[in-house]
Amino acid sequence: MTPPSAPARDPASTRERLLDTAERLFAEQGFDGTSLRQITREAGVNLAAIHYHFGSKDALIDAVFDRLIRPINEARLERLDGVEREAGEGAPELERVIEAFVRPPLEASIGSGELGARRMRLVGRVHAEREHISRQLFVRQFEDVFRRFHAALGRCLPELDPETIAWRMHFMIGAMVHVVLTAGDPTVRQVLGPDGDGLEPDALARRLVPFLAAGMRAGEKGTAP
Amino acid sequence: MTPPSAPARDPASTRERLLDTAERLFAEQGFDGTSLRQITREAGVNLAAIHYHFGSKDALIDAVFDRLIRPINEARLERLDGVEREAGEGAPELERVIEAFVRPPLEASIGSGELGARRMRLVGRVHAEREHISRQLFVRQFEDVFRRFHAALGRCLPELDPETIAWRMHFMIGAMVHVVLTAGDPTVRQVLGPDGDGLEPDALARRLVPFLAAGMRAGEKGTAP
DNA sequence: CAAGGAGTCAAACGACCGTTTGAATCATAC
DNA sequence: GTATGATTCAAACGGTCGTTTGACTCCTTG
Numbered sequence: 447m448t449p450p451s452a453p454a455r456d457p458a459s460t461r462e463r464l465l466d467t468a469e470r471l472f473a474e475q476g477f478d479g480t481s482l483r484q485i486t487r488e489a490g491v492n493l494a495a496i497h498y499h500f501g502s503k504d505a506l507i508d509a510v511f512d513r514l515i516r517p518i519n520e521a522r523l524e525r526l527d528g529v530e531r532e533a534g535e536g537a538p539e540l541e542r543v544i545e546a547f548v549r550p551p552l553e554a555s556i557g558s559g560e561l562g563a564r565r566m567r568l569v570g571r572v573h574a575e576r577e578h579i580s581r582q583l584f585v586r587q588f589e590d591v592f593r594r595f596h597a598a599l600g601r602c603l604p605e606l607d608p609e610t611i612a613w614r615m616h617f618m619i620g621a622m623v624h625v626v627l628t629a630g631d632p633t634v635r636q637v638l639g640p641d642g643d644g645l646e647p648d649a650l651a652r653r654l655v656p657f658l659a660a661g662m663r664a665g666e667k668g669t670a671p
Numbered sequence: 672m673t674p675p676s677a678p679a680r681d682p683a684s685t686r687e688r689l690l691d692t693a694e695r696l697f698a699e700q701g702f703d704g705t706s707l708r709q710i711t712r713e714a715g716v717n718l719a720a721i722h723y724h725f726g727s728k729d730a731l732i733d734a735v736f737d738r739l740i741r742p743i744n745e746a747r748l749e750r751l752d753g754v755e756r757e758a759g760e761g762a763p764e765l766e767r768v769i770e771a772f773v774r775p776p777l778e779a780s781i782g783s784g785e786l787g788a789r790r791m792r793l794v795g796r797v798h799a800e801r802e803h804i805s806r807q808l809f810v811r812q813f814e815d816v817f818r819r820f821h822a823a824l825g826r827c828l829p830e831l832d833p834e835t836i837a838w839r840m841h842f843m844i845g846a847m848v849h850v851v852l853t854a855g856d857p858t859v860r861q862v863l864g865p866d867g868d869g870l871e872p873d874a875l876a877r878r879l880v881p882f883l884a885a886g887m888r889a890g891e892k893g894t895a896p
Numbered sequence: 897c898a899a900g901g902a903g904t905c906a907a908a909c910g911a912c913c914g915t916t917t918g919a920a921t922c923a924t925a926c
Numbered sequence: 927g928t929a930t931g932a933t934t935c936a937a938a939c940g941g942t943c944g945t946t947t948g949a950c951t952c953c954t955t956g
Contacts, residue, residue: 460903460904475802476703476800476802478701478703478704479703481942481943481944482943482944482945483942483943483944491904492903492904492905492906493905493906493944493945494904494905494906494945494946494947495903495904495905496944496945497944497945497946498902498903498904499903502944502945503944503945570799571799573849574795574799574800574852575701575799575800576853576856577700577701581858584858585858592862609863609864610878612862612863612864613863613878613882614878614882616849616850616853616859616862616863617846617849617850617878617879617882617883618846619849620845620846620847620848620849620850621842621843621845621846621849622845623845623849624798624841624842624844624845624846624848624849625841625842625845627799628801628841631801633806633809633810634841637817637837637841638834638837638838638841639834639837653835653838653842654842656889656890657838657839657842657886657887657889658842658886659889660885660886660888660889660890661882661883661885661886661889662882663885664881664882664884664885664886665881665885685933685934706912706913706914707913707914707915708912708913708914716934717933717934717935717936718914718915718935718936719915719916719917719934719935719936720933720934720935721914721915722914722915722916723932723933723934724933727914727915728914728915897956898955898956899954899955899956900953900954900955900956901952901953901954901955902951902952902953902954903950903951903952903953904949904950904951904952905948905949905950905951906947906948906949906950907946907947907948907949908945908946908947909944909945909946909947910943910944910945910946911942911943911944911945912941912942912943912944913940913941913942913943914939914940914941914942915938915939915940915941916937916938916939916940917936917937917938917939918935918936918937919934919935919936919937920933920934920935920936921932921933921934921935922931922932922933922934923930923931923932923933924929924930924931924932925928925929925930925931926927926928926929926930
């Protein structure tokens with residue numbers, strides 16, 4: 447008698463299966479709406495595994511957040527590095543800076559498909575349900591990104607004072623988060639047109655970037671009165 | 672011996688105290704994060720009162736949502752009526768249409784102060800945690816507002832196709848929701864400047880409306896290349 | 897082969913959840 | 927004053943929650 451489907455005791459696998467499953471369920475149901483029992487059941491591991499590997503539900507949420515957002519922010523900074531390198535001494539083009547900021551969360555994963563849409567939702571959730579995430583971790587993850595992009599936007603828009611740029615970054619984040627949070631929502635989809643591929647990162651960026659760039663430029667000379 | 676502080680059996684009072692308390696706690700802790708026991712305890716009424724007056728927790732959430740959002744949307748439509756009446760045959764000014772859309776949720780209550788900031792957060796939450804609210808109710812509350820503003824914006828921006836306008840309304844809602852959802856967040860407050868009254872509806876609108884108007888106009892002739 | 901740490905397991909902990917019940921209490925109308 | 931319907935009350939329902947425990951299995955190291 448062979449043991450029926452031996453549980454594959456790969457040591458690293460349990461931890462990552464938990465992160466994968468938790469990420470999926472948090473995206474679909476929110477943090478409060480997802481129980482540890484559901485996560486462990488769907489991951490096919492024991493209930494106690496979460497506390498063994500992470501310590502608590504809050505620590506699991508932080509781990510999921512960290513694994514999700516870290517590569518996004520790294521990609522943002524890499525893209526910004528490239529944009530600034532190409533610009534040399536002069537100011538980089540505003541549209542390219544904005545694209546460096548919004549593209550990584552839109553791509554959110556391998557890019558598109560059902561899995562990508564789910565991770566997109568989670569990117570939105572970590573902003574909208576921020577109170578579940580350790581404030582220290584949240585600040586640490588975003589302070590570099592904020593500072594770098596704030597400086598870059600300041601060079602693109604020399605007439606705007608730093609406070610105005612900060613406010614407009616806030617609006618930009620809001621538009622981006624909302625797009626990403628409602629990706630796949632049937633009610634929204636119905637309003638924005640029935641085409642299935644309007645939610646691809648490319649299509650979203652083509653809609654979002656010109657809107658944000660124009661908003662950022664508001665009041666600068668050379669624009670509409 | 673007088674009965675120590677008779678519990679004031681005003682029939683309408685229990686129902687409204689429940690709505691008030693639930694609204695406050697939902698704003699602070701979210702829907703899943705608030706229990707019926709906490710609501711009834713802080714409202715000073717019996718636990719069963721919620722099921723007597725509303726029927727279930729979901730029905731209470733819907734009732735809070737309805738009471739919160741209905742006057743906001745009525746105010747939006749009234750303001751839009753006024754703007755269109757003044758414009759007569761011609762197209763109304765874009766800034767005024769946008770202001771008609773974003774001012775009511777920013778004012779959100781009597782206007783400012785701690786109570787206003789809390790209701791603001793709830794306005795954000797009903798968008799960000801939409802899955803807790805009956806879809807029927809949500810659609811019914813917003814379909815008129817969406818249709819009316821979509822038409823008005825179309826008259827302001829005759830060069831844009833309806834789908835583009837719908838997308839840009841989506842971005843506008845996102846920026847507005849995020850502002851309103853993070854109102855009072857200490858991390859955000861620190862970034863946007865320490866002044867306490869930057870979160871008044873007037874100050875917010877002065878920042879938000881020009882940004883959104885410029886974004887809406889993106890690509891129209893007469894604006895920057 | 898023995899020892900020991902790493903990982904997994906079933907079971908239980910106390911607490912809290914939304915909901916229901918049935919009796920007690922109130923206001924009102926006869 | 928008594929019947930009637932509306933409202934409030936304490937208590938309990940079954941269930942699920944996050945967390946903890948202690949024994950058990952596995953793999954590695956000596």
